[in-house]
Amino acid sequence: MTAVERDVGGAPAEGKITDEAVAAARRMIGLQLRPEGPYLQDATADTIRNFCNGIGDLNPLFHDAQHGRLSRHGSVVAHPMFPMAFGWVGRTRWGLPA
Numbered sequence: 001m002t003a004v005e006r007d008v009g010g011a012p013a014e015g016k017i018t019d020e021a022v023a024a025a026r027r028m029i030g031l032q033l034r035p036e037g038p039y040l041q042d043a044t045a046d047t048i049r050n051f052c053n054g055i056g057d058l059n060p061l062f063h064d065a066q067h068g069r070l071s072r073h074g075s076v077v078a079h080p081m082f083p084m085a086f087g088w089v090g091r092t093r094w095g096l097p098a
Helices: 003-007 019-027 045-055 065-070 082-086
Strands: none
Touching: 045 082
């Protein structure tokens, strides 16, 4: 038993590449891992807030209904990058249009 095997108690080490793992990965070639299409289906105050939480933008204009009501917009507004998650038609599968 090697020192590495002793360190993990004889269990496979995390990230250890084995012939079985390579064969399993090869069987996945060509599989669709996630559906294509927009990530979000609706633009609601909740989806806008959750999107902004996910990217770490804490601007109250995107989060706080009261702040949005008192702004010149009259309500919460979507983050400028929100259309990318909403399925902006100008976006290609790999990013911005070429």
